Amino acid sequence: MALLELSDVQVFYDKIEALKGISLSVEAGRIATLVGANGAGKSTTLRAVSGLIHPRAGTIRYDGTTLAGRQPHEITAMGLVQVPEGRRIFGRLTVDENLAMGAFTRHDRRGIAEDRERLLQLFPRLRERLHQVAGTLSGGEQQMVATARALMARPSMLLMDEPSMGLAPMLVEQVFETIRAINADGVTILLVEQNALMALSIADHGYVLESGRIVLSGPGRDLLDDERVRHAYLG
Amino acid sequence: MKTLTKAATTGLLFGVGGVYLALVGLLEMMQARPIVFGAVNLGQAVLALLALACGAVAARDAGPAFARAGAGLLGGLLAGALMALLQVIVATVPLQGMFIAASPALRNMLAFGFAPGPGALAMLLGGGIGGLAGAVLAVSVPSLRRAIVAGAAAVVIAGVFQELIQLMIQYEGIIGWIRDFVYTWQGLRPQGAVAIFVIAGGTSLVLSHRSSAGHVPSPDQRRRRRFISAGVALLVLVLMPLLAGAYIGEVLMLVGLYILMGMGLNLEVGLAGLLDLGFVAFFAVGAYTTALLMSGSSIGLLHLSYWEAMPIAVLVSILGGVLFGLPVLGVRGDYLAVATLGLGEIVRIVVLSDFAAPLLGGPQGVLDIPKPSIGSFELGSPVKLFYLTLVCAGVAAFIAWRLENSRLGRAWEALRDDEDVAQALGVNLIRSKLLAYGLGAAFAGLGGSIFATMLGSVYPSSFQLLISINVLALIIVGGMGSLPGVVLGAIALIGLPELLREFGEYRYLFYGAALIVMMRWKPEGLWPSEVRSRELHAAAGEAEPVAAMEPG
Numbered sequence: 001m002a003l004l005e006l007s008d009v010q011v012f013y014d015k016i017e018a019l020k021g022i023s024l025s026v027e028a029g030r031i032a033t034l035v036g037a038n039g040a041g042k043s044t045t046l047r048a049v050s051g052l053i054h055p056r057a058g059t060i061r062y063d064g065t066t067l068a069g070r071q072p073h074e075i076t077a078m079g080l081v082q083v084p085e086g087r088r089i090f091g092r093l094t095v096d097e098n099l100a101m102g103a104f105t106r107h108d109r110r111g112i113a114e115d116r117e118r119l120l121q122l123f124p125r126l127r128e129r130l131h132q133v134a135g136t137l138s139g140g141e142q143q144m145v146a147t148a149r150a151l152m153a154r155p156s157m158l159l160m161d162e163p164s165m166g167l168a169p170m171l172v173e174q175v176f177e178t179i180r181a182i183n184a185d186g187v188t189i190l191l192v193e194q195n196a197l198m199a200l201s202i203a204d205h206g207y208v209l210e211s212g213r214i215v216l217s218g219p220g221r222d223l224l225d226d227e228r229v230r231h232a233y234l235g
Numbered sequence: 236m237k238t239l240t241k242a243a244t245t246g247l248l249f250g251v252g253g254v255y256l257a258l259v260g261l262l263e264m265m266q267a268r269p270i271v272f273g274a275v276n277l278g279q280a281v282l283a284l285l286a287l288a289c290g291a292v293a294a295r296d297a298g299p300a301f302a303r304a305g306a307g308l309l310g311g312l313l314a315g316a317l318m319a320l321l322q323v324i325v326a327t328v329p330l331q332g333m334f335i336a337a338s339p340a341l342r343n344m345l346a347f348g349f350a351p352g353p354g355a356l357a358m359l360l361g362g363g364i365g366g367l368a369g370a371v372l373a374v375s376v377p378s379l380r381r382a383i384v385a386g387a388a389a390v391v392i393a394g395v396f397q398e399l400i401q402l403m404i405q406y407e408g409i410i411g412w413i414r415d416f417v418y419t420w421q422g423l424r425p426q427g428a429v430a431i432f433v434i435a436g437g438t439s440l441v442l443s444h445r446s447s448a449g450h451v452p453s454p455d456q457r458r459r460r461r462f463i464s465a466g467v468a469l470l471v472l473v474l475m476p477l478l479a480g481a482y483i484g485e486v487l488m489l490v491g492l493y494i495l496m497g498m499g500l501n502l503e504v505g506l507a508g509l510l511d512l513g514f515v516a517f518f519a520v521g522a523y524t525t526a527l528l529m530s531g532s533s534i535g536l537l538h539l540s541y542w543e544a545m546p547i548a549v550l551v552s553i554l555g556g557v558l559f560g561l562p563v564l565g566v567r568g569d570y571l572a573v574a575t576l577g578l579g580e581i582v583r584i585v586v587l588s589d590f591a592a593p594l595l596g597g598p599q600g601v602l603d604i605p606k607p608s609i610g611s612f613e614l615g616s617p618v619k620l621f622y623l624t625l626v627c628a629g630v631a632a633f634i635a636w637r638l639e640n641s642r643l644g645r646a647w648e649a650l651r652d653d654e655d656v657a658q659a660l661g662v663n664l665i666r667s668k669l670l671a672y673g674l675g676a677a678f679a680g681l682g683g684s685i686f687a688t689m690l691g692s693v694y695p696s697s698f699q700l701l702i703s704i705n706v707l708a709l710i711i712v713g714g715m716g717s718l719p720g721v722v723l724g725a726i727a728l729i730g731l732p733e734l735l736r737e738f739g740e741y742r743y744l745f746y747g748a749a750l751i752v753m754m755r756w757k758p759e760g761l762w763p764s765e766v767r768s769r770e771l772h773a774a775a776g777e778a779e780p781v782a783a784m785e786p787g
């Protein structure tokens with residue numbers, strides 16, 4: 001069953017049509033990816049799903065219900081959480097305080113403590129930096145904080161916007177490992193990436209976005225072998 | 236060479252600063268405030284301070300000791316030269332048409348009472364000596380430097396505020412004897428100045444000796460010490476009007492009102508990051524609601540008692556805050572400042588308008604507002620009203636403190652940092668923002684309510700944009716997002732200028748200078764909140780102590 005389903009979604013910034021009617025669906029428990037060049041409309045898609053901008057036309061359904069007219073915090077409360085582009089962590093709070101902010105909507109202290117522990121096992125580096133001010137962390141560590149913070153909300157689905165952006169190749173690899181691990185824990189993932197090669201290789205299903213339109217879609221492996229994709233994105 | 240250029244620029248800058256102070260008339264006015272009677276006045280003290288500071292700044296980073304001394308000397312000489320030049324110009328060219336302050340009295344002061352020629356020489360010499368002394372002070376042992384600064388500061392404070400201090404020590408016996416030893420009616424006696432200098436400097440020496448001989452205080456200890464000093468300050472605040480009478484009561488009352496407003500705006504700006512330049516509107520809503528509910532005049536509505544009117548005024552202010560917040564919900568940053576500025580002005584203009592005049596009294600305002608009373612005991616005097624303000628401020632501070640550490644407080648801080656991320660984490664943007672406006676307004680409304688009953692009347696002209704700016708300035712100087720900072724800021728920016736009231740027209744000059752100095756050297760404020768100072772230090776690239784715990 002599709003957990004997230006977009007059909008014919010159109011988004012405008014004033015008069016600029018950023019999404020020209022896109023449809024995609026993400027199966028529960030899977031990893032789907034949306035790849036495309038800079039400016040293709042990837043972040044716009046995630047912002048529309050999170051409720052930060054409202055589509056002019058089309059529907060977005062999550063877990064069977066429409067998201068139209070819902071506030072961002074309501075969507076978060078439904079278990080659909082975004083890790084925004086560019087590692088937007090709270091730079092002047094400590095790592096631990098950042099994690100606590102992630103659990104903002106939760107009240108079960110025990111569960112929060114358990115999740116914190118689990119995430120510190122997933123990201124051992126963060127345990128070493130727990131009381132460090134997050135703004136002073138390296139780029140890779142900040143990405144870990146952003147991801148762990150989102151997971152503290154115990155989402156059923158995670159929207160990740162270019163988690164590998166600006167990271168050294170070795171760290172990029174680590175990021176994708178982590179995404180796999182999170183998915184293995186049962187979290188459905190919609191991953192937005194410019195790094196098509198890596199994204200498609202871990203995704204169950206991929207979509208290629210070009211200037212606000214989806215031009216190709218199919219199982220990740222197939223897209224990876226597709227001549228057009230190879231030509232356009234993988235050089 | 237670089238040292239030389241730097242010393243020269245510093246000297247010229249300080250000289251220009253001195254010329255400016257002289258030409259706007261501040262120096263001459265300061266001359267009328269004696270510090271040590273018959274010997275030193277505030278104007279001379281400021282000149283000396285300029286020379287000393289000039290020398291100290293010029294000598295910074297100048298390398299070996301003799302180079303520093305030279306740099307200080309050069310800086311002081313140049314600054315003195317500019318001031319001397321000003322004196323000679325004032326003596327020879329009639330400038331008063333352009334600068335009203337360029338009077339013979341100013342010239343006389345700048346020449347230390349000599350004729351123009353010798354006077355210029357004296358100023359040059361004085362500048363040089365001051366600069367050299369400043370440089371020497373800058374390179375001297377820190378504990379000694381601190382002791383000298385502390386002693387001098389104590390003398391200046393004891394001298395400048397002599398009227399006030401003397402009012403507080405009107406007793407016979409030993410206190411009276413000390414008073415007569417230290418003071419005449421017009422200022423400090425020389426012997427008193429020396430005694431105060433020795434005692435304050437000595438105390439500072441002993442304290443710094445103790446702390447250097449022992450250990451460096453841990454952050455915990457430092458915090459405890461800070462809270463103890465805050466407690467002492469509070470005690471002084473509580474007792475002061477009892478000791479010093481109505482005038483200080485009035486000043487503290489004003490400080491208390493600004494503390495209330497500061498705490499409110501602090502919720503909006505300091506915590507939620509919503510820059511609000513229309514804050515005075517909430518103060519006006521609280522004042523007008525109270526006035527209309529209580530007034531005995533014809534537009535008075537219900538003739539309620541203060542205790543009935545005040546809670547209603549606070550509720551109406553909250554409502555006002557929420558309504559105020561609605562149109563600017565989606566506005567961010569600089570635009571928000573402009574939008575709220577407009578909203579605040581709208582409120583004042585509506586109150587002034589003919590349209591609302593039958594209801595709100597128009598420019599004539601609302602008169603005949605009774606004072607609060609408890610049973611048959613009327614809170615009639617400023618001192619009694621000050622205690623009412625103090626109690627209200629205490630309750631408000633407690634609420635603000637709880638809010639800061641609540642879920643809502645965390646939601647505000649998250650919104651301040653990044654609205655999108657905060658929402659992505661489940662923060663309800665609309666509710667949180669409206670609550671920030673509403674609760675901020677509640678504090679201001681409470682202040683306005685006290686203000687109305689204190690004055691017994693309210694007029695639209697009392698609710699100028701300047702009040703919003705004052706409140707904003709005091710929380711910036713005190714330290715954004717910090718409760719003790721609000722208190723310190725209100726005392727520094729509202730209380731001090733009020734005590735030096737003959738300088739009232741220069742208040743905004745002082746504000747401007749204070750803000751620039753703060754932003755340059757202590758941008759986190761006088762008593763910063765923990766998170767805020769972390770932020771600034773992280774930005775400056777200083778590693779946190781915890782960061783040093785990295786495993787090898």
Ligand SMILES: Nc1ncnc2c1ncn2[C@@H]1O[C@H](COP(=O)(O)OP(=O)(O)O)[C@@H](O)[C@H]1O
Pocket residue numbers: 013016018036037038039040041042043044045
């Ligand atoms: N806030 C905005 N206002 C106007 N145009 C925008 C805004 N954000 C994005 N756009 C435009 O929408 C298009 C898609 O942007 P975006 O979704 O950020 O692309 P991507 O994330 O794929 O790099 C781009 O042409 C961009 O210029």
Ligand SMILES: [Mg+2]
Pocket residue numbers: 042043044085162
């Ligand atoms: Mg993007």
